[in-house]
Amino acid sequence: xxxxxxxxxxxxxxxxxxxxxxxxxxxxxxxxxxxxxxxxxxxxxxxxxxxxxxxxxxxxxxxxxxxxxxxxxxxxxxxxxxxxxxxxxxxxxxxxxxxxxxxxxxxxxxxxxxxxxxxxxxxxxxxxxxxxxxxxxxxxxxxxxxxxxxxxxxxxxxxxxxxxxxxxxxxxxxxxxxxxxxxxxxxxxxxxxxxxxxxxxxxxxxxxxxxxxxxxxxxxxxxxxxxxxxxxxxxxxxxxxxxxxxxxxxxxxxxxxxxxxx
Amino acid sequence: xxxxxxxxxxxxxxxxxxxxxxxxxxxxxxxxxxxxxxxxxxxxxxxxxxxxxxxxxxxxxxxxxxxxxxxxxxxxxxxxxxxxxxxxxxxxxxxxxxxxxxxxxxxxxxxxxxxxxxxxxxxxxxxxxxxxxxxxxxxxxxxxxxxxxxxxxxxxxxxxxxxxxxxxxxxxxxxxxxxxxxxxxxxxxxxxxxxxxxxxxxxxxxxxxxxxxxxxxxxxxxxxxxxxxxxxxxxxxxxxxxxxxxxxxxxxxxxxxxxxxxxxxxxxxxxxxxxxxxxxxxxxxxxxxxxxxxxxxxxxxxxxxxx
Numbered sequence: 363x364x365x366x367x368x369x370x371x372x373x374x375x376x377x378x379x380x381x382x383x384x385x386x387x388x389x390x391x392x393x394x395x396x397x398x399x400x401x402x403x404x405x406x407x408x409x410x411x412x413x414x415x416x417x418x419x420x421x422x423x424x425x426x427x428x429x430x431x432x433x434x435x436x437x438x439x440x441x442x443x444x445x446x447x448x449x450x451x452x453x454x455x456x457x458x459x460x461x462x463x464x465x466x467x468x469x470x471x472x473x474x475x476x477x478x479x480x481x482x483x484x485x486x487x488x489x490x491x492x493x494x495x496x497x498x499x500x501x502x503x504x505x506x507x508x509x510x511x512x513x514x515x516x517x518x519x520x521x522x523x524x525x526x527x528x529x530x531x532x533x534x535x536x537x538x539x540x541x542x543x544x545x546x547x548x549x550x551x552x553x554x555x556x557x558x559x560x561x562x563x564x565x566x567x568x569x570x571x572x573x574x575x576x577x578x579x580x581x582x583x584x585x586x587x588x589x590x591x592x593x594x595x596x597x598x599x600x601x602x603x604x605x606x607x608x609x610x611x612x613x614x615x616x617x618x619x620x621x622x623x624x
Numbered sequence: 625x626x627x628x629x630x631x632x633x634x635x636x637x638x639x640x641x642x643x644x645x646x647x648x649x650x651x652x653x654x655x656x657x658x659x660x661x662x663x664x665x666x667x668x669x670x671x672x673x674x675x676x677x678x679x680x681x682x683x684x685x686x687x688x689x690x691x692x693x694x695x696x697x698x699x700x701x702x703x704x705x706x707x708x709x710x711x712x713x714x715x716x717x718x719x720x721x722x723x724x725x726x727x728x729x730x731x732x733x734x735x736x737x738x739x740x741x742x743x744x745x746x747x748x749x750x751x752x753x754x755x756x757x758x759x760x761x762x763x764x765x766x767x768x769x770x771x772x773x774x775x776x777x778x779x780x781x782x783x784x785x786x787x788x789x790x791x792x793x794x795x796x797x798x799x800x801x802x803x804x805x806x807x808x809x810x811x812x813x814x815x816x817x818x819x820x821x822x823x824x825x826x827x828x829x830x831x832x833x834x835x836x837x838x839x840x841x842x843x844x845x846x847x848x849x850x851x852x853x854x855x856x857x858x859x860x861x862x863x864x865x866x867x868x869x870x871x872x873x874x875x876x877x878x879x880x881x882x883x884x885x886x887x888x889x890x891x892x893x894x895x896x897x898x899x900x901x902x903x904x905x906x907x908x909x910x911x912x913x914x915x916x917x918x919x920x921x922x923x924x925x926x927x928x929x930x931x
Binding site for chain 2: 368382
């Protein structure tokens, strides 16, 4: 038995499945339109009002994270892509065909993970770089400071925005392994990103200050900022915390996949 | 060869399969018969490694399903024809399956051609009729040219032409020396398509045998019409026959052969006008065997439930 060979063939199979359903294609289009569209909207608005912006606003202005602000909306599309990659198989019943072809469930989960991470990294990086470039073109000549991909810190922030999104796709996928239902999975995913921060606002200020930085969106904000806010995690710590989340949820998902009846 | 080895499967408090133990041999079509809810599909799912057995095991050529490398090359299965991603085309569905088990791409076109759905190969599965989906499911089962084939209720939803096609297809698979295991809740279907039948009810093994043997061992009855039915009835009852009056001029007798009845009538001086052994149909055999094992029985219409 050659396990590497098998993992490769299962990955090929999952790649065919991933790109041949409409939900993936639609998800990618929605994601790209949201990220780029909101990026254009936000950067254009800032350019239009730059002349009247206050000194403080200008001083703390981050041209990178501002141009990528659409990411914090588009992350939901990415989560849906990841979720549906597994939950749609449960809703159609196709999971039984899949598991009949690939009874080794860890291998199946790893193959799906590989397909999702690689494809989403490519898509998200391309979209983030495009959004960034369009944003900087809109800022050019009016808004300062400017940012450029030739600047190491700027490039890092742009690339980590793509990494953040790819990891959220994996988070959605891992929740899907646990919950198996599309609606439940997407609700939980949205709750984690939107509702938890709202609940956080109801907590005492001191708790907010300690826990706010653990919210996934704030980890994302740190990752795509040139200079992260002082009350949040630094860039690499934020990436590490997010990785821990994803690995834990994926681990739970795979364990459940292995032990439950399909 | 497929071996079910003291298999038990529980879902919470429900026992779906209770200590099933049998073998399915190659070269013949084996029917797996039982009323709805008797554990046929559960058994199929455990065979395919989809559900974990509570006790016992299932082996295919000595190996559990999960130990098989490229399982589609050893076992082909059609559980639920509609369990396919609706947005994908038939060809892409099969291509993904083939890729996962290192089956060459040209095989996809072969099975599409063989099952007669090549013309709709590039159409989305969502638009398929049940019959077309069944054919796609069969195409998937044949993809790896496996030696063992499982079909769960394959004739459901097929038109008469499709049913005939599938029967001949099972026969040809068995003739090629493959193990063919087909579940159904329809005895009449099994009577024409299977050589061997395994009957289960409420998850328990009931009986196993060839179609002919099963019918022969079933309780038969004899129809008899005589010059004095009343007298014959009492005579037969003393000989432990179970006698039912069918109408004014005939009796149905169980537990005695037509020879017994003929002699009894002769000795009592009754003239026999008609004496016909009634061979039980396979359907009756089945009803008889599973009478105690029907999970969801209907009540007679004239008896209202007074629970």
